[in-house]
């Protein structure tokens with residue numbers, strides 16, 4: 709039998725497959741143009757922050773120069789923890805949160 713921690717991980721994986729990262733980036737306040745943020749949310753660089761399977765800034769001196777998924781991106785932008793980002797993603801994807809039952 710799966711515990712809640714495992715169920716939570718599975719729910720997050722489903723949500724990530726369901727919600728495009730680009731859509732999620734917009735949802736958490738990043739203005740996009742094509743598959744780029746208009747301005748990198750970390751260094752404000754124009755056309756440097758790419759969002760596809762993962763999101764990252766291509767400026768080597770930027771704190772956003774690391775591959776981020778839905779959770780990592782929200783944590784970095786909002787300064788929240790894993791659970792806060794995960795809960796928000798599940799709510800947005802309309803997937804039942806195992807911790808809310």
Ligand SMILES: [Zn+2]
Pocket residue numbers: 748749750751752753756757765766767770771772773
């Ligand atoms: Zn940047």
